[in-house]
Amino acid sequence: MSESSYTRVPVLGRQLRDFMFAGVLALVIASAAFVGVRNRELAARQIDLATRSADAVADGRDALPTVHAAIVSEPRISTKHSYLRRRTIREGGKTRVLGAEPHVADDKLFYDAANRAQQGATIAEMLPDGSGRALVAHKAPGGIAIAITAPAAPAPYPFLVFIGVLGLGASLVAAGALVGRNAQRLGTLAGIATLAVPTLLWQSWVAASLILALAFVVAAMQHIGVSDRFARGLVTHRVALSFLSPAAVAMSVLVAAPFVIGLLLGFYDHHQGTWTFVGLDNFTRILSGNGHSLDDPLNFWFILGVTVLWTVANIALHVTVGVSLALLLSRKWLRGKGIFRMLLILPWAIPNYITALMWKGMFQGQYGAVNSLLHAVGLGDVSWFGSWATAFSANVITNTWLGFPFMMVVALGALETIPKELYEAASVDGASAWQRFRHITLPHLRPALGPAVALGSIWTFNMFNVIFLVSGGKPGDSTNILVTDAYRWAFERGDRYGMAAAEGTIIFLILLLWTVFGTRVVRSKEPA
Amino acid sequence: MCDLELSGIRKQYDGVARPVIPDLDLVIPAHKMVVLVGPSGCGKSTTLRMVAGLEEPTAGKILIDGRDVTHLPPAERDIAMVFQSYALYPHMTVFENMAFGLRIKHLPEAEIRRRVEATADSLGLRPYLERRPKALSGGQKQRVAIGRAVVRQPKVFLFDEPLSNLDAKLRGDMRREIARIHRELNATAMYVTHDQIEAMTLADQIVVLKDGVVQQIGTPIDIYEKPANRFVAGFFGTPSMNFLEADLTQGAGSASARGNGFEIPVPIANVPSLRPAAAAVDRVVVGIRPERLSLAKTGDDVPLRGEVAMREVLGAEVVLHVESAAGPLTVRTDAGAAPRPGDTVQVWLDPKSIHLFDRASEERL
Amino acid sequence: MCDLELSGIRKQYDGVARPVIPDLDLVIPAHKMVVLVGPSGCGKSTTLRMVAGLEEPTAGKILIDGRDVTHLPPAERDIAMVFQSYALYPHMTVFENMAFGLRIKHLPEAEIRRRVEATADSLGLRPYLERRPKALSGGQKQRVAIGRAVVRQPKVFLFDEPLSNLDAKLRGDMRREIARIHRELNATAMYVTHDQIEAMTLADQIVVLKDGVVQQIGTPIDIYEKPANRFVAGFFGTPSMNFLEADLTQGAGSASARGNGFEIPVPIANVPSLRPAAAAVDRVVVGIRPERLSLAKTGDDVPLRGEVAMREVLGAEVVLHVESAAGPLTVRTDAGAAPRPGDTVQVWLDPKSIHLFDRASEERL
Amino acid sequence: SEPKGVVLWHAYNGDERVALEATATAWNTAHPDQPVTLVAVPYDAFADKLSSAIPRGNGPDLFIYPQDRIGDWAAAGVIEPLEFWVDDARADRFTEQSLGAMAYHGSLWGLPMTVKSLVLYYRSDLAPEPPKTTADLLALAGKLRDRHVFAVAYPSPDLYAHAMWLHGFGGRVMDDDGALTIATPQATQAMTFARSLVAQGVAPEDAQGPLIASMFNDGRAATVVSGPWFIPDIGRNVPWHVTTLPIVSETGKPAAPFVTAEGILMSARAKDKDAAFAVMDFLSGDASAVVRAKAGHQVVPNIHAYDDKELAGDPTVAVFRAQLQHVVPMPNDPNMRRVWTPYRTALGEVLAGRDDPGASLNALQREIEKYTDKK
Amino acid sequence: MKRRAFNVRHALVHAALIVLVAVVLYPVMLVCKKAFEPGHATSLGGSPLPEHVTTQHFRDLFGARGPHGELLFLRQAANSIIIALATTVVGVVISCTAAYALSRLRFPGRKAGLTTFLVVQMFPATLLMLPLYVILDKLGLLNSMVGLVLVYSTTAIPFCVWTLKGYFDSLPRELEEAARIDGASPWMIFRRIILPLARPGIAVTALFSFMTAWNEFIMASTFMTDESKYTLPVLIQSSVGQFSADWGLFAAGAVVTSIPVMVAFYVLQRSLVGGLTAGAVKG
Numbered sequence A: 001m002s003e004s005s006y007t008r009v010p011v012l013g014r015q016l017r018d019f020m021f022a023g024v025l026a027l028v029i030a031s032a033a034f035v036g037v038r039n040r041e042l043a044a045r046q047i048d049l050a051t052r053s054a055d056a057v058a059d060g061r062d063a064l065p066t067v068h069a070a071i072v073s074e075p076r077i078s079t080k081h082s083y084l085r086r087r088t089i090r091e092g093g094k095t096r097v098l099g100a101e102p103h104v105a106d107d108k109l110f111y112d113a114a115n116r117a118q119q120g121a122t123i124a125e126m127l128p129d130g131s132g133r134a135l136v137a138h139k140a141p142g143g144i145a146i147a148i149t150a151p152a153a154p155a156p157y158p159f160l161v162f163i164g165v166l167g168l169g170a171s172l173v174a175a176g177a178l179v180g181r182n183a184q185r186l187g188t189l190a191g192i193a194t195l196a197v198p199t200l201l202w203q204s205w206v207a208a209s210l211i212l213a214l215a216f217v218v219a220a221m222q223h224i225g226v227s228d229r230f231a232r233g234l235v236t237h238r239v240a241l242s243f244l245s246p247a248a249v250a251m252s253v254l255v256a257a258p259f260v261i262g263l264l265l266g267f268y269d270h271h272q273g274t275w276t277f278v279g280l281d282n283f284t285r286i287l288s289g290n291g292h293s294l295d296d297p298l299n300f301w302f303i304l305g306v307t308v309l310w311t312v313a314n315i316a317l318h319v320t321v322g323v324s325l326a327l328l329l330s331r332k333w334l335r336g337k338g339i340f341r342m343l344l345i346l347p348w349a350i351p352n353y354i355t356a357l358m359w360k361g362m363f364q365g366q367y368g369a370v371n372s373l374l375h376a377v378g379l380g381d382v383s384w385f386g387s388w389a390t391a392f393s394a395n396v397i398t399n400t401w402l403g404f405p406f407m408m409v410v411a412l413g414a415l416e417t418i419p420k421e422l423y424e425a426a427s428v429d430g431a432s433a434w435q436r437f438r439h440i441t442l443p444h445l446r447p448a449l450g451p452a453v454a455l456g457s458i459w460t461f462n463m464f465n466v467i468f469l470v471s472g473g474k475p476g477d478s479t480n481i482l483v484t485d486a487y488r489w490a491f492e493r494g495d496r497y498g499m500a501a502a503e504g505t506i507i508f509l510i511l512l513l514w515t516v517f518g519t520r521v522v523r524s525k526e527p528a
Numbered sequence B, C: 001m002c003d004l005e006l007s008g009i010r011k012q013y014d015g016v017a018r019p020v021i022p023d024l025d026l027v028i029p030a031h032k033m034v035v036l037v038g039p040s041g042c043g044k045s046t047t048l049r050m051v052a053g054l055e056e057p058t059a060g061k062i063l064i065d066g067r068d069v070t071h072l073p074p075a076e077r078d079i080a081m082v083f084q085s086y087a088l089y090p091h092m093t094v095f096e097n098m099a100f101g102l103r104i105k106h107l108p109e110a111e112i113r114r115r116v117e118a119t120a121d122s123l124g125l126r127p128y129l130e131r132r133p134k135a136l137s138g139g140q141k142q143r144v145a146i147g148r149a150v151v152r153q154p155k156v157f158l159f160d161e162p163l164s165n166l167d168a169k170l171r172g173d174m175r176r177e178i179a180r181i182h183r184e185l186n187a188t189a190m191y192v193t194h195d196q197i198e199a200m201t202l203a204d205q206i207v208v209l210k211d212g213v214v215q216q217i218g219t220p221i222d223i224y225e226k227p228a229n230r231f232v233a234g235f236f237g238t239p240s241m242n243f244l245e246a247d248l249t250q251g252a253g254s255a256s257a258r259g260n261g262f263e264i265p266v267p268i269a270n271v272p273s274l275r276p277a278a279a280a281v282d283r284v285v286v287g288i289r290p291e292r293l294s295l296a297k298t299g300d301d302v303p304l305r306g307e308v309a310m311r312e313v314l315g316a317e318v319v320l321h322v323e324s325a326a327g328p329l330t331v332r333t334d335a336g337a338a339p340r341p342g343d344t345v346q347v348w349l350d351p352k353s354i355h356l357f358d359r360a361s362e363e364r365l
Numbered sequence D: 001s002e003p004k005g006v007v008l009w010h011a012y013n014g015d016e017r018v019a020l021e022a023t024a025t026a027w028n029t030a031h032p033d034q035p036v037t038l039v040a041v042p043y044d045a046f047a048d049k050l051s052s053a054i055p056r057g058n059g060p061d062l063f064i065y066p067q068d069r070i071g072d073w074a075a076a077g078v079i080e081p082l083e084f085w086v087d088d089a090r091a092d093r094f095t096e097q098s099l100g101a102m103a104y105h106g107s108l109w110g111l112p113m114t115v116k117s118l119v120l121y122y123r124s125d126l127a128p129e130p131p132k133t134t135a136d137l138l139a140l141a142g143k144l145r146d147r148h149v150f151a152v153a154y155p156s157p158d159l160y161a162h163a164m165w166l167h168g169f170g171g172r173v174m175d176d177d178g179a180l181t182i183a184t185p186q187a188t189q190a191m192t193f194a195r196s197l198v199a200q201g202v203a204p205e206d207a208q209g210p211l212i213a214s215m216f217n218d219g220r221a222a223t224v225v226s227g228p229w230f231i232p233d234i235g236r237n238v239p240w241h242v243t244t245l246p247i248v249s250e251t252g253k254p255a256a257p258f259v260t261a262e263g264i265l266m267s268a269r270a271k272d273k274d275a276a277f278a279v280m281d282f283l284s285g286d287a288s289a290v291v292r293a294k295a296g297h298q299v300v301p302n303i304h305a306y307d308d309k310e311l312a313g314d315p316t317v318a319v320f321r322a323q324l325q326h327v328v329p330m331p332n333d334p335n336m337r338r339v340w341t342p343y344r345t346a347l348g349e350v351l352a353g354r355d356d357p358g359a360s361l362n363a364l365q366r367e368i369e370k371y372t373d374k375k
Numbered sequence E: 001m002k003r004r005a006f007n008v009r010h011a012l013v014h015a016a017l018i019v020l021v022a023v024v025l026y027p028v029m030l031v032c033k034k035a036f037e038p039g040h041a042t043s044l045g046g047s048p049l050p051e052h053v054t055t056q057h058f059r060d061l062f063g064a065r066g067p068h069g070e071l072l073f074l075r076q077a078a079n080s081i082i083i084a085l086a087t088t089v090v091g092v093v094i095s096c097t098a099a100y101a102l103s104r105l106r107f108p109g110r111k112a113g114l115t116t117f118l119v120v121q122m123f124p125a126t127l128l129m130l131p132l133y134v135i136l137d138k139l140g141l142l143n144s145m146v147g148l149v150l151v152y153s154t155t156a157i158p159f160c161v162w163t164l165k166g167y168f169d170s171l172p173r174e175l176e177e178a179a180r181i182d183g184a185s186p187w188m189i190f191r192r193i194i195l196p197l198a199r200p201g202i203a204v205t206a207l208f209s210f211m212t213a214w215n216e217f218i219m220a221s222t223f224m225t226d227e228s229k230y231t232l233p234v235l236i237q238s239s240v241g242q243f244s245a246d247w248g249l250f251a252a253g254a255v256v257t258s259i260p261v262m263v264a265f266y267v268l269q270r271s272l273v274g275g276l277t278a279g280a281v282k283g
């Protein structure tokens, strides 16, 4: 950690360290280049083989050896079922029905290829099964000429080449290090550049130039000391790094990566399995309301308004109910605390799919328990899903019921960290119970409740189930929130994943803005 | 009027077999400052916490102004307390810490500011008003704790070792400041300290506790000059009193204590409780304070012989640890001509300043 | 060998404008005990924390045994520290608290038990070994904090006001115990205290700090008898030194200080730094300790007249606060015949025990 | 570890699942070398799981699904066309209607397993004579009104249920070319009729599955429009019967519900397609169909299954088969999936009396066209 | 502290709590009612007590057999428990270490890291299933319990990290300093000092992680393609078909799944104790 312990690191070690770092990157690039080149070559060779064979059978000649080629007839459409059709294959002079039993393994390939080539285009491709076989099909006199090559194994991975090149590079670096001063950078440059040699041989110019660029960058970094600083940073903060890395790795692979993909998808349009880049179209379409006026429940801004109301109402209720209960349940003198606590987390413990439906039933107009209760106390029936306000309330009530136990547990935990002494000091200072809550409890709950509120509002903002199951958007679509709308883009409006992703991105940006302020509140408590 | 009375107080902590305080009766007259002293762990803080209402006594009653407050919450007792552990509010600045109690009372903001700033000035905390407690030094924290209590001007003050982390100079200033505030507010106060100077100068009365039992209650001078038992005598005064075992032989109108290598005439007038017609020989302990021993005869003193084992220089004075036939002796004397370790000295003892204790009961005779 | 060196240390806390310690150089010889004293908030704890490795100095180097440890983590420094705030592990019993450092070193369990129990015995903690810190009194906690440090037998000890919450008697015992351990382990130690007796008796050297700047380094006697400046003179010693403003008139081979209502002959031999041929008049401050003032003439003393304003009885002694023409005077004298407040007294001052300071620079002359 | 043989995913539960498993066991006994492994997948996750799994080669070889997604999956290359194996002889085993439901864009994509359509359930204690026409229904309602019993309960805002009126009034959702025909006078009439049912208290405004069952069981509804899945929901002591849906009196045409055919489909990434086909051929074959019809209470589309005496004589089955004469196949065009939710929303608003049928349908057609693929 | 024999206020609070719990539990009772009531459908009316009681649904649930005749319930309950416990352990361990670093260690990018944990949660999860599926596929973690555990843990991590960080922040720094002086390594400080003192926080996050895994069924049913690897919620969810559902079975399943959660919470809540740091430091 001290400066001196680094100046003592032998130069050689440092050079090799940088070389190793660059070497790993270079190897990744080179391997990718190798695989690409190898597959391209293989495909070209096989397709060429198949093309020549297909042409041959089309001309009535024999196919090349190892290639399976034949002419498939035009289809004969069933008279009874317009979607059924038969084809025959002429092979080795004999003709037989494709699809009849028994058939040989390639029959289905021939049949499908014929169907596809029927439209007139020539097919020339590698089979997607990874066997290395190529298929070529085009129209020919008497039907469709089709050729399928035998499998071909790709060239093996050139381990020896890579090891050799690495060794060579390392010795160049070492040599540079031993000569000293400027030769060090040169050594690094030359050593890393050596790794570009195989890619040059494969004529993979992109890979070669990437590796060369890498060599320059590393040498330059070394020159201005960035690589040292970086390495030192790694060592200085090795404890932090090692404590943080499991979470960081897991999060970046399983959360951040899908998240980035999700963000990117917003710039594409999805249609029947194909994605087209459309720039900001999706966003403008959503933000402009997609042709709906502002007071139309399908307009983005309308939904946003509902969503914000929904979030605020819920969080406010979750926190008040949760914290109040937590305060009650943390009283020293309370008997049966464990039982109460356990019962009160039940709404969280039971799968919310069914409890949400129970609530929906309870809000049902004629027979619901809520209305029965209202009746009992002499109030009239409420058609809960008949007006916006009541439907929205029904959603909020359900979600509050579902959500308060979480806040309660968080608050229960946080309450326990507050030093008793502070309450003692405050009560000696003459503070009443409320003042103690206001001045001691609340400030100390903030570090725990802050994140819970921030995350809770994110979850609520994106709470799909309750809306979907309870009001289902009724009346009209007016109680829908942004996620339910995004969900509909994804699943009910023709798999418009791009639109859904764009809406997701907008949701994300809104939440980001929200938490910029939210975390400010959270952070202010953090010790500097 | 605001007197404070503890009657029949017993305190036992959960899970501890012996009660910390078995049975405590204590009356603190209104407007007085009572200093509690006693060895570490004797129950001083516990007593204060019970008066404050932070611990419920296992038995007994606490009365403030004649009102039974035993089960009242602290907020209803109008008490201010300096906690031994400070208990500052970590999320508030020094200013807010001190202002908290005033805000609670809904004083006008200007008044709060005035009072807090005045208190901060008197405690030397002005530059730190905007800091959080964790950015303060130990002594500064302790001063904030004092400030928080005194700024509130309550009727009862409880101080639990409020000056222990301050330097001597500041401690002197603070001590005078506390005395001033106490006087001005006409409050009743209990004060725990381990500092003899604080105890002697602040106290209207000193209560000496040991294992939760009151050993003596009295004015500082009483405690110092007429310790009720060997424990009080040894506990109060630094360095502590020397004790020599002796046998008391009582003649007609005169008595003398004879120990290993010494014999002291005991002025009967000094020992009123001597049984007039007791057995010929009483087993006693003779106590004499180190500052009452001298290296030169000044009156009708009695000499003891010993060898200097250690010499501690305390500035103008020196404490000599002398090994004598009668036992180890501590002598406090002038730095000037003090002998070195290894020297043989004669220590002179003034029979008029001795204290006599029964060897069995350890009570003062 | 294990000396400790701080060189060019500067420490500035984030968010605080002035550095707490501007530039500190300090060498602590191996096996010595250095006591740090200074007013509250002067940077004593900060210094200790930097030596321990808990704070990184903003600039400068710390060497232990000549090895630069500035950036080494505490674990690699073989240091034990008693925290001013105790910092006990709340979830461990007293035993476990003390054993923790030993467990980390993978000592055999039997050895751990032996050492912890021995330490607990010497600190009077035996009955509390199975308790958690929260069930201990303040003084007991502090003793656990001491125990945790000493049980580890490191090469460097750092004590931050380790005895502040103990009663006088226990404090004396603990002090001797610490001295013994220090001697036995042959360790190097830094010790922060506000107690003059501790400082005088424990220190090989005393370092007086003010605002992070060293005012004087010296043996206890030096510090007491030859304070380097007015600050040290006033800080060290209880009650603190009296200061009288005066003008120094220098004649041939003799000098005298004349102030408001007094004139003292200054023994030139005592003041080596007096400029031989200076201007006729020097503005000085005359310092004299309260214990060097007396109410009776004993030699060639000079009298000052004043009225007793306050009388503090400290047991065998009395501190009189006297208002004189020259300013307020503190006199420490025998309890016996001390005058009452309101009495007019003559205070005699021995010219041989005065200290002279330059009034502008406040340095000792 | 890839399971040996053929993997089939399904979302069946209850008796249907038991019956399917029985037929699979029959296959496995006969073909221990090519066993079929059944995997039950919850319906909620089924479609998405298929859409993600198959293109990445993680999917099943076969799966059972209703016809409505065939269009999507065929276009996206998720499922395999079957003409290679299916000749006229094989095709002729199924009713033309059910097989047609499996066809899309000139290819056959599945073999039908069962057809599901709505029929009329009635309680003989409340409706001794089941309503034959909608007029009968209104008359019945008149008799029951005082007793606070609905004449008919059905999920009125659901297009799936409402379709019986739509078709009964001569309307369609989509024509044979897949063009939307939502806003038509017939559709308006149908909607107006549905609204009048609610307004006059003939049918509840918004009754969903579980509620309908309890209304029927508790005697709050005399009749219920539902499908074969309703039978297990009926309480033990309810005197229930089934009959075909009533004739719409205004047009004289029978109310015609959607019919869905559930088919067994082959993944485009099936490992051994020949083996997979053999399995699907067996499972959809007549012998299996009889098992599923008897044990699983399915209405099977296999013509010869009804040669079985027991099946032919089952009155309930007879009603279901009779209803099949008056049904409209649910379109398997991808655009159909864009219709459901908006239609339900619009219908709900109309039934609640907040919207006018004609205007609402016009808006609906415009709205849905925004999302449909332009042909 | 002395308990007083009778306290009106306390009694009132208890009574109020009982009423409140009853209200809160009403929907739960409805679920229970359904679970014990014969038939598939729910019956009308607000009474939370069933008219007829049957254990048929539970017998169906426990007796459900897979294609090979194996008892599905046992199998999937075991899966669920393994997965939920593993998620709890992995999630809590990973979050504890990360939260400790974020709370106590100072390094560049700390604040950014903290924010990232929040930010990545903001994209609606429903829309991320597909990318996640692709990634799991590439990693070979589809249809594997390990994959599911990892996915669940990472879902739980942001909350856990933030919450635990809050708890760690509240612990007195001096304790770590004391341990460092005592020669403890960062890991040892973490394990022997920090973790025991953050017990309430760990209990809360453990419960949260457990819940994340325990009730989830969309991912479980999407990522697992082997019935022997399904979790309980998948089994329960299977009772919901396209047109109808066996609500009795579902309710029985819901009741059964909620029991372990309550047990887990009952155990964990014993760690929700206060005063853990009492007496540690002065000031």
Ligand SMILES: Nc1ncnc2c1ncn2[C@@H]1O[C@H](COP(=O)(O)OP(=O)(O)OP(=O)(O)O)[C@@H](O)[C@H]1O
Pocket: B134, B135, B136, B137, B138, B139, B140, B165, C013, C014, C016, C020, C038, C039, C040, C041, C042, C043, C044, C045, C046, C047, C084
């Ligand atoms: N974390 C911190 N941030 C900012 N300032 C601090 C911090 N810690 C201490 N200080 C300030 O640094 C100065 C020195 O503090 P330090 O704790 O070293 O004092 P000290 O000499 O030990 O005092 P005391 O005798 O009161 O314990 C004080 O003025 C204090 O307010």
Ligand SMILES: Nc1ncnc2c1ncn2[C@@H]1O[C@H](COP(=O)(O)OP(=O)(O)OP(=O)(O)O)[C@@H](O)[C@H]1O
Pocket: B013, B014, B016, B020, B038, B039, B040, B041, B042, B043, B044, B045, B046, B047, B084, C134, C135, C136, C137, C138, C139, C140, C165
């Ligand atoms: N919460 C507790 N549980 C059990 N025992 C306790 C508790 N608090 C204090 N004690 C014990 O009670 C006794 C008295 O404690 P108290 O704090 O009153 O002592 P004290 O006189 O203030 O001592 P000190 O001068 O060391 O502060 C001590 O022996 C202590 O160990």
Ligand SMILES: [Mg+2]
Pocket: B044, B045, B046, B084, B160, C137, C138, C139
């Ligand atoms: Mg105490």
Ligand SMILES: [Mg+2]
Pocket: B137, B138, B139, C044, C045, C046, C084, C160
């Ligand atoms: Mg300090």
